[in-house]
Amino acid sequence: MPVKTYREALNDVLHAEMARDENIFICGEDVSGGAGGSSGEREASGGIFGVSAGLLPKFGDLRVLDTPISENAIVGLAVGASLAGKRGIAEIMFADFLGLALDQAMNQAAKFRYMSGGKAKCPVTIRVPYGAGMNMAAQHSQAMYQIMTSIPGLKIVMPSNPADAKGLLTSAIRDDDPVIFFEHKAMYGRKGEVPEGEYIIPFGEANLLCEGDQASIITIGRMVIFAEKAVAKLQADNIQCDLIDLRTTSPLDEDMILDSVEKTGRVVVVDECPPRCSIASDIAGFIASYGFSSLKAPVAQITAPHAPIPFARELERAYVPGPDRIEEAVRKIITYQ
Amino acid sequence: MNLQQSKDQLLGAYRQMKTIREFEERLHKEIMTGEIAGFTHLYAGQEAVAVGVCEHLDDKDLIVSTHRGHGHCIAKGCDVKGMMAEIYGRATGLGKGKGGSMHIADFEKGMLGANGIVGAGGPLATGAALAAKLDGNKRVAISFGGDGSVNQGAVFEAMNMAVVLDLPVIFVIENNGYSEHTGADYAVGSKDIASRAAAFGMKSLQADGCDYFSVYETMAELLDLAREQGLPSLAEFKTTRYFGHFEGDPQNYRAKDEVARHRAEMDCLKNFRNQADDLNIALAELDDIDKQVLQLIDEAVEAARAAPPADRSEITTDVYINYA
Ligand SMILES: Cc1ncc(C[n+]2csc(CCOP(=O)(O)OP(=O)(O)O)c2C)c(N)n1
Ligand SMILES: [Mg+2]
Numbered sequence: 001m002p003v004k005t006y007r008e009a010l011n012d013v014l015h016a017e018m019a020r021d022e023n024i025f026i027c028g029e030d031v032s033g034g035a036g037g038s039s040g041e042r043e044a045s046g047g048i049f050g051v052s053a054g055l056l057p058k059f060g061d062l063r064v065l066d067t068p069i070s071e072n073a074i075v076g077l078a079v080g081a082s083l084a085g086k087r088g089i090a091e092i093m094f095a096d097f098l099g100l101a102l103d104q105a106m107n108q109a110a111k112f113r114y115m116s117g118g119k120a121k122c123p124v125t126i127r128v129p130y131g132a133g134m135n136m137a138a139q140h141s142q143a144m145y146q147i148m149t150s151i152p153g154l155k156i157v158m159p160s161n162p163a164d165a166k167g168l169l170t171s172a173i174r175d176d177d178p179v180i181f182f183e184h185k186a187m188y189g190r191k192g193e194v195p196e197g198e199y200i201i202p203f204g205e206a207n208l209l210c211e212g213d214q215a216s217i218i219t220i221g222r223m224v225i226f227a228e229k230a231v232a233k234l235q236a237d238n239i240q241c242d243l244i245d246l247r248t249t250s251p252l253d254e255d256m257i258l259d260s261v262e263k264t265g266r267v268v269v270v271d272e273c274p275p276r277c278s279i280a281s282d283i284a285g286f287i288a289s290y291g292f293s294s295l296k297a298p299v300a301q302i303t304a305p306h307a308p309i310p311f312a313r314e315l316e317r318a319y320v321p322g323p324d325r326i327e328e329a330v331r332k333i334i335t336y337q
Numbered sequence: 338m339n340l341q342q343s344k345d346q347l348l349g350a351y352r353q354m355k356t357i358r359e360f361e362e363r364l365h366k367e368i369m370t371g372e373i374a375g376f377t378h379l380y381a382g383q384e385a386v387a388v389g390v391c392e393h394l395d396d397k398d399l400i401v402s403t404h405r406g407h408g409h410c411i412a413k414g415c416d417v418k419g420m421m422a423e424i425y426g427r428a429t430g431l432g433k434g435k436g437g438s439m440h441i442a443d444f445e446k447g448m449l450g451a452n453g454i455v456g457a458g459g460p461l462a463t464g465a466a467l468a469a470k471l472d473g474n475k476r477v478a479i480s481f482g483g484d485g486s487v488n489q490g491a492v493f494e495a496m497n498m499a500v501v502l503d504l505p506v507i508f509v510i511e512n513n514g515y516s517e518h519t520g521a522d523y524a525v526g527s528k529d530i531a532s533r534a535a536a537f538g539m540k541s542l543q544a545d546g547c548d549y550f551s552v553y554e555t556m557a558e559l560l561d562l563a564r565e566q567g568l569p570s571l572a573e574f575k576t577t578r579y580f581g582h583f584e585g586d587p588q589n590y591r592a593k594d595e596v597a598r599h600r601a602e603m604d605c606l607k608n609f610r611n612q613a614d615d616l617n618i619a620l621a622e623l624d625d626i627d628k629q630v631l632q633l634i635d636e637a638v639e640a641a642r643a644a645p646p647a648d649r650s651e652i653t654t655d656v657y658i659n660y661a
Binding site for chain 2: 029030033034035036037038039040041044045048066067068069070071072073096097099100134135136137138139140305306307308310311312313314315318319
């Protein structure tokens with residue numbers, strides 16, 4: 001299998017899907033960059049993180065749209081066109097700016113299907129770079145996926161590696177429901193093997209990355225990488241865990257979670273968000289309600305603190321949940337009596 | 338030439354512009370060493386706007402800034418050493434290292450913060466202007482924003498609101514030709530920012546943003562409107578940025594010679610020096626200021642480097658004033 005970066009895997013999907021279906025278009029701030037610049041170089045950036053590189057020269061400016069800084073209208077543009085027969089891909093440069101586009105995502109895209117009694121279809125994909133780890137401070141680092149997961153009608157996806165980036169973005173674009181697709185900014189450069197040809201990962205199917213019967217580590221996105229590091233250390237001490245990458249938080253692979261809890265009875269949930277109304281608290285609550293009889297220890301929730309994301313290196317490093325905290329939590333719950 | 342300004346005031350304005358310029362030139366170098374984290378948007382090239390506006394203000398007047406906020410902070414009187422320490426992520430920074438370059442604020446100086454959200458300042462400044470109006474003490478609020486910010490719905494809403502409610506807010510738009518990698522002539526459909534404001538029913542003026550005197554005089558007129566009649570307005574200043582959108586931006590969207598050309602032709606410090614004679618200012622006086630400024634920046638960098646790092650115990654403080 002070829003080795004690609006997360007960024008390349010995503011870029012490949014955009015190219016392949018736009019070539020496959022001419023109803024697909026992409027819009028956002030600087031998705032190509034260069035419009036109106038004095039150099040005349042029309043694709044000056046290919047997306048601020050490079051994910052949409054090469055689309056403009058190939059598909060032209062009718063389908064690759066550089067927009068003004070107008071997040072609500074960017075999402076609305078993709079949503080409206082998707083109600084009218086197209087497949088819009090909107091890029092919101094930083095997940096934090098979903099705050100400005102929330103109406104179109106939450107009150108509009110999420111609800112048309114339901115309010116029309118099943119008549120409407122809104123196959124929009126909203127791509128959002130997210131996450132901490134680059135010292136971009138409180139307004140450019142948030143995860144946001146927990147907020148979006150709480151909205152019925154939206155599907156919430158976050159790949160943790162290049163192969164999943166390919167399989168899940170392909171599914172997102174082809175899905176007939178609105179999808180918010182979270183790409184971790186600190187993972188764009190990460191490399192991994194990516195299957196060739198068409199590769200689709202269905203939503204709601206978590207990935208069991210390794211197996212063990214002492215504890216279940218349940219996580220998503222970049223936290224998967226930290227959990228893998230913790231697992232490697234634990235394995236060195238012969239502590240064996242299930243490691244579950246949820247891949248999508250809505251739909252949620254409830255079966256895999258409950259199967260694992262039944263086996264281990266001990267759970268650590270790892271989430272990049274602050275603790276309140278988080279994915280961690282959501283999963284812990286789900287397990288408390290539906291897996292209670294299997295539990296042998298309290299569910300450990302490893303999250304960020306209830307605080308905005310700090311700027312300074314020392315502070316951000318301590319703020320984001322890391323491998324050490326995961327490892328420590330596992331060691332603690334496996335000895336819990 | 339502007340007769341209302343004393344020589345001291347003029348020298349003060351020059352000092353402020355020079356301080357901003359050297360602060361940014363130095364940061365540009367320091368960022369390349371890798372010591373400074375995150376991403377930083379430099380204001381060099383636009384100094385005349387921040388200073389030409391803020392020379393009219395005192396600590397009770399309120400400003401709201403942008404992601405490109407260092408110049409507004411310095412012009413509004415923020416402590417240069419505290420700013421530098423903040424950008425270095427130090428415990429001694431104005432925000433204890435929690436905010437960084439994009440979130441420097443000093444509420445005692447009427448500086449309501451740089452802001453990472455493009456366009457957020459429009460509504461905030463409009464609210465600050467409401468506070469000023471309710472106090473009835475002739476304070477004003479300034480919303481600094483770029484050419485990109487005028488495409489945000491929030492800014493339109495704020496402009497209309499300011500007219501409807503008669504609020505003493507001035508929308509200062511710094512048109513530096515680009516929002517990130519996109520040209521203003523592409524993204525601003527009408528290609529004319531000032532006329533948008535006029536359509537909302539407020540006075541709007543356009544002027545050279547690379548000349549201190551043109552900014553100062555334009556603002557004098559609009560501030561009079563705000564302070565004396567409590568009315569909103571907009572000023573669009575044409576300017577340029579000497580560096581990339583953020584440090585590390587390869588600037589492929591700009592013609593190769595554009596920055597060099599703009600540095601030669603659009604420089605508020607050169608403009609000021611060229612007029613020194615008419616202002617009864619000797620170039621030697623400006624040279625002295627230049628030296629003092631360079632020393633201040635040196636000291637600020639040294640102090641920031643020597644300062645203790647941000648304190649981990651502060652991660653969960655300041656989230657609330659009181660949250661038991
Ligand atoms: C709501 C929001 N959208 C997008 C961005 C990303 N962004 C930061 S600065 C910028 C361009 C702003 O352009 P302009 O207003 O002209 O200010 P300038 O950078 O030229 O000073 C963009 C798109 C942001 N910070 N906030
Ligand atoms: Mg601009």
